[in-house]
Amino acid sequence: MSQSIHLLTPSNLAISKHHSSFLSTFNRRLPVITTTTKTTAPSFPKLSIRASSSDREPSVLVTDNGKSSSGLQSPPSHSDHALSSSIEVDAVTEAELRENGFRSTRRTKLVCTIGPATSGFDQLESLAVGGMNVARINMCHGTREWHREVIQRVRRLNEDKGYAVAIMMDTEGSEIHMGDLGGASSAKAEDGEVWTFSVRAFGSTLPEHTINVNYEGFAELKWRKLMDDMMLADVKVGDELLVDGGMVRFEVIEKLGPDVKCKCTDPGLLLPRANLTFWRDGSLVRERNAMLPTISSKDWLDIDFGIAEGVDFIAVSFVKSAEVINHLKSYIAARSRDSDIAVIAKIESIDSLKNLEEIIRASDGAMVARGDLGAQIPLEQVPAAQQKIVQVCRQLNKPVIVASQLLESMIEYPTPTRAEVADVSEAVRQRADALMLSGESAMGQFPEKSLAVLRSVSLRIERWWREEKRHEAMELPAIGSSFSDSISEQICICAAKMGKYSLNTFLSELRFSSYLFSLLLLHMEQYLDVNCDFAANNLEVDALFVYTKTGHMASLLSRCRPDCPIFAFTNTTSVRRRLNLQWGLIPFRVSFSDDMESNLNKTLSLLKARNLIKSGDLVIAVSDILQCIQGVGERRTLVRRVTRERFLGTGAGLGVVWGSGTTTSGSPVPEDLLRCWCVSKTWYAFIHYRRIIKAHLQPSIETNSFVTLLIQESGCTKINFEYFSLPFQDDDTVGPQSRAN
Ligand SMILES: Nc1ncnc2c1ncn2[C@@H]1O[C@H](COP(=O)(O)OP(=O)(O)OP(=O)(O)O)[C@@H](O)[C@H]1O
Numbered sequence: 136m137s138q139s140i141h142l143l144t145p146s147n148l149a150i151s152k153h154h155s156s157f158l159s160t161f162n163r164r165l166p167v168i169t170t171t172t173k174t175t176a177p178s179f180p181k182l183s184i185r186a187s188s189s190d191r192e193p194s195v196l197v198t199d200n201g202k203s204s205s206g207l208q209s210p211p212s213h214s215d216h217a218l219s220s221s222i223e224v225d226a227v228t229e230a231e232l233r234e235n236g237f238r239s240t241r242r243t244k245l246v247c248t249i250g251p252a253t254s255g256f257d258q259l260e261s262l263a264v265g266g267m268n269v270a271r272i273n274m275c276h277g278t279r280e281w282h283r284e285v286i287q288r289v290r291r292l293n294e295d296k297g298y299a300v301a302i303m304m305d306t307e308g309s310e311i312h313m314g315d316l317g318g319a320s321s322a323k324a325e326d327g328e329v330w331t332f333s334v335r336a337f338g339s340t341l342p343e344h345t346i347n348v349n350y351e352g353f354a355e356l357k358w359r360k361l362m363d364d365m366m367l368a369d370v371k372v373g374d375e376l377l378v379d380g381g382m383v384r385f386e387v388i389e390k391l392g393p394d395v396k397c398k399c400t401d402p403g404l405l406l407p408r409a410n411l412t413f414w415r416d417g418s419l420v421r422e423r424n425a426m427l428p429t430i431s432s433k434d435w436l437d438i439d440f441g442i443a444e445g446v447d448f449i450a451v452s453f454v455k456s457a458e459v460i461n462h463l464k465s466y467i468a469a470r471s472r473d474s475d476i477a478v479i480a481k482i483e484s485i486d487s488l489k490n491l492e493e494i495i496r497a498s499d500g501a502m503v504a505r506g507d508l509g510a511q512i513p514l515e516q517v518p519a520a521q522q523k524i525v526q527v528c529r530q531l532n533k534p535v536i537v538a539s540q541l542l543e544s545m546i547e548y549p550t551p552t553r554a555e556v557a558d559v560s561e562a563v564r565q566r567a568d569a570l571m572l573s574g575e576s577a578m579g580q581f582p583e584k585s586l587a588v589l590r591s592v593s594l595r596i597e598r599w600w601r602e603e604k605r606h607e608a609m610e611l612p613a614i615g616s617s618f619s620d621s622i623s624e625q626i627c628i629c630a631a632k633m634g635k636y637s638l639n640t641f642l643s644e645l646r647f648s649s650y651l652f653s654l655l656l657l658h659m660e661q662y663l664d665v666n667c668d669f670a671a672n673n674l675e676v677d678a679l680f681v682y683t684k685t686g687h688m689a690s691l692l693s694r695c696r697p698d699c700p701i702f703a704f705t706n707t708t709s710v711r712r713r714l715n716l717q718w719g720l721i722p723f724r725v726s727f728s729d730d731m732e733s734n735l736n737k738t739l740s741l742l743k744a745r746n747l748i749k750s751g752d753l754v755i756a757v758s759d760i761l762q763c764i765q766g767v768g769e770r771r772t773l774v775r776r777v778t779r780e781r782f783l784g785t786g787a788g789l790g791v792v793w794g795s796g797t798t799t800s801g802s803p804v805p806e807d808l809l810r811c812w813c814v815s816k817t818w819y820a821f822i823h824y825r826r827i828i829k830a831h832l833q834p835s836i837e838t839n840s841f842v843t844l845l846i847q848e849s850g851c852t853k854i855n856f857e858y859f860s861l862p863f864q865d866d867d868t869v870g871p872q873s874r875a876n
């Protein structure tokens with residue numbers, strides 16, 4: 136049995152009258168310049184991808200899938216279809232896709248802190264089944280050996296069950312915190328009780344109402360002499376001592392050598408290694424933390440451990456500036472040349488807020504660490520800080536995690552409070568990439584339930600957002616640092632819009648400021664011609680496909696937060712895991728060849744065989760993989776000969792728009808203007824058609840100024856062409872479009 140799948144693609148260059156209304160819209164927006172070039176359109180077959188169980192496709196990359204989660208159908212077993220095993224996707228994603236279709240998959244990613252409640256293999260598997268995308272280990276707690284075992288279990292889970300759960304290692308950082316509670320999981324401090332906070336070493340048993348503090352300069356007078364600078368930071372009688380950002384409060388009533396006696400003013404639960412901050416006259420006493428190095432000597436040892444274990448992310452606590460991130464990145468690069476470890480900056484201090492943009496620019500992602508942040512700034516300022524951090528990350532294309540106390544009450548109770556659900560909803564509504572469980576999953580009584588709450592709230596809010604068509608107004612500034620990056624960015628912005636808007640909205644949004652808009656319009660036009668059952672007003676595509684080796688283009692798509700999910704195909708396991716943190720990405724691993732056409736056919740066949748896509752689904756595919764185009768060398772030569780320009784391009788992929796010429800200052804312009812691989816055999820053939828290339832080049836040569844873009848005017852027996860110039864300025868930015876002649 137074989138079926139065809141419709142793609143958003145021009146399947147025929149002739150346009151029928153049937154779509155004249157669309158075309159008139161199209162033409163209204165494009166100033167028409169026609170040439171008399173008489174060209175017969177090449178005739179190309181309608182694109183039809185066949186998938187059947189007899190298709191022979193490449194190597195097996197995945198083992199069996201895991202069990203399905205409650206409420207989700209079990210995926211077919213490995214033996215059901217040998218073909219399906221050539222693509223690596225986990226059981227939960229598969230079941231979600233089958234159950235709910237493309238549009239209803241969860242976009243917000245979930246991070247779980249692993250602690251005593253969840254460190255066993257079965258517990259980890261339950262979390263993976265429940266939707267955990269990233270497992271976080273906190274080096275503040277437990278031994279390296281303990282963490283190593285957790286890492287190994289997660290890796291085994293991935294290997295055995297096909298998951299792509301990434302590991303995030305969180306460094307302890309230079310914070311002042313309590314020690315362990317002599318083996319107890321918590322201790323209750325009651326109103327008016329006097330507790331001793333001490334820097335003394337007590338061994339395994341602590342005297343009653345005594346807390347060990349990790350920082351020796353906390354109280355001892357002798358330290359004052361040695362560390363003069365620290366004098367200001369020493370605790371003083373009358374200071375307020377906040378545990379865990381204010382979950383419990385004490386007043387300092389007496390200092391006795393290494394001991395500080397404190398009276399509890401706000402009772403609560405003390406947790407092992409909770410952080411401590413001091414307030415004096417209503418202000419945070421910050422000097423101590425500011426003087427400690429961001430990455431302590433213990434942290435460096437932990438980082439070595441993380442590198443050796445091949446964790447996917449290292450989260451750095453108490454980042455104060457971009458410098459420390461850059462330093463850590465160089466350190467990682469020097470230690471492990473092939474390392475793919477991403478560095479996440481935890482925003483949890485006043486300094487990190489002050490230098491937010493430079494820190495996020497330097498990092499590979501950020502965490503809104505609300506626990507410590509709430510201890511450093513007034514609590515009522517945390518929501519605004521969260522919104523700002525999420526926004527800056529999105530603008531700079533860095534994944535962002537909202538962390539801490541999302542479902543705090545679920546450490547003890549099986550149901551969250553309404554306020555907690557509202558808090559989770561707000562983070563989802565802000566379109567954060569990921570939500571994180573801390574104590575809820577590490578030591579709470581209901582880790583799986585907590586995860587299920589995050590999952591169901593995320594799904595519901597995302598659906599509500601889509602149903603309400605709440606398109607946000609967030610401006611995404613250009614971030615590409617090179618010409619090539621800018622093109623990738625434009626491709627993704629445009630592709631995401633096509634996944635989001637109806638055709639009319641899309642057209643009304645359209646500004647001819649990029650090649651891609653025009654190019655994709657051409658696609659749509661031709662698609663409409665041959666797919667009469669496709670309502671012209673309903674462009675909303677079902678999924679975006681991105682083929683990426685590094686993950687960069689996938690993350691550019693994610694940044695646009697399209698309405699449809701993004702299937703990210705990559706050929707490395709580590710990139711697949713890393714992409715698992717990013718909003719809306721469903722990462723798959725497949726083996727790639729240099730031929731994108733065959734990659735696409737292959738993945739479509741594989742997905743179809745697994746019932747993950749079906750006939751009639753509409754997808755757009757883009758890629759950052761350079762294309763090996765047969766015979767392109769000859770055409771490059773042609774371009775070079777005709778234009779006498781220095782060849783700059785690399786001929787990357789389908790959808791190449793041929794350009795030539797110079798900028799006003801005489802510098803050459805790249806000729807592979809687009810690397811938009813728009814899933815189209817016909818477009819591919821079209822743009823490689825010699826006559827088309829010549830016709831396109833002619834105006835460039837005549838004007839000898841700007842790159843020109845070929846637009847086909849439709850509905851004619853002969854093909855007329857419109858030409859537009861899009862100036863590429865000396866700094867590689869794209870200027871406003873104008874008519875070429
Ligand atoms: N590996 C572990 N071993 C024992 N307990 C753990 C472990 N990881 C977490 N916990 C428990 O779960 C609680 C919440 O975890 P979390 O990682 O948020 O710690 P934290 O102390 O608040 O540090 P941070 O400020 O870095 O988040 C901790 O206070 C601790 O009680």
Ligand SMILES: CC(=O)C(=O)O
Binds near residue numbers: 481483507539
């Ligand atoms: C997660 C973390 O470190 C915090 O919220 O402080």
